Amino acid sequence: MGLSAVFAEVKKSYFARFDRERQWRARFGSATDMTDEHGYCDDKTRTIFVSRRYLRASRDELAVILIHELTHAVLRSASHGAGFMRRLERAAKKADRLKRSALGALLRAHVVEYKNAERVSPATIYATMRDLVGELRPATFEEALKILGADYLDEYLRKCRRLESVYRKEMGLWAPERLE
Ligand SMILES: [Zn+2]
Numbered sequence: 001m002g003l004s005a006v007f008a009e010v011k012k013s014y015f016a017r018f019d020r021e022r023q024w025r026a027r028f029g030s031a032t033d034m035t036d037e038h039g040y041c042d043d044k045t046r047t048i049f050v051s052r053r054y055l056r057a058s059r060d061e062l063a064v065i066l067i068h069e070l071t072h073a074v075l076r077s078a079s080h081g082a083g084f085m086r087r088l089e090r091a092a093k094k095a096d097r098l099k100r101s102a103l104g105a106l107l108r109a110h111v112v113e114y115k116n117a118e119r120v121s122p123a124t125i126y127a128t129m130r131d132l133v134g135e136l137r138p139a140t141f142e143e144a145l146k147i148l149g150a151d152y153l154d155e156y157l158r159k160c161r162r163l164e165s166v167y168r169k170e171m172g173l174w175a176p177e178r179l180e
Pocket residue numbers: 036068072078080
């Protein structure tokens with residue numbers, strides 16, 4: 001599914017009242033003043049730029065970036081504050097209702113990634129790990145960590161010592177090192 005098709009789908013499902021005149025576009029590239037590493041929302045040209053490292057991304061991965069950037073556009077703010085996070089959480093619930101629960105899980109992991117790691121409780125981190133393993137079945141623990149969020153991994157691992165056993169348990173794996 002191409003970027004324009006995912007963009008149209010995301011606007012229709014999550015931002016129905018936004019851009020009725022269809023003036024906004026999404027394209028791969030980089031704006032000179034790219035603020036997020038994933039994408040950039042340019043008000044002036046009404047363009048959502050998606051980083052070229054998502055050229056081969058899945059429909060759901062593209063949808064997360066587009067929902068993130070469209071939320072900036074709708075709120076007319078570059079902030080990742082509480083209002084921004086609430087909107088992303090609402091989008092995750094909507095995704096579940098639309099039977100797109102893998103997208104819902106990715107969005108919730110994205111929220112946890114963006115919230116200041118200091119303020120995310122261990123319970124939330126464990127719940128997000130269970131949720132993303134249930135929906136996305138990442139083949140390795142390292143892959144699951146990547147989805148959970150690269151920026152705060154040290155913080156998460158320090159706070160949540162059982163993270164790997166939670167991953168293994170949700171995947172239905174035994175921990176062979178403990179069976180000896
Ligand atoms: Zn952002």
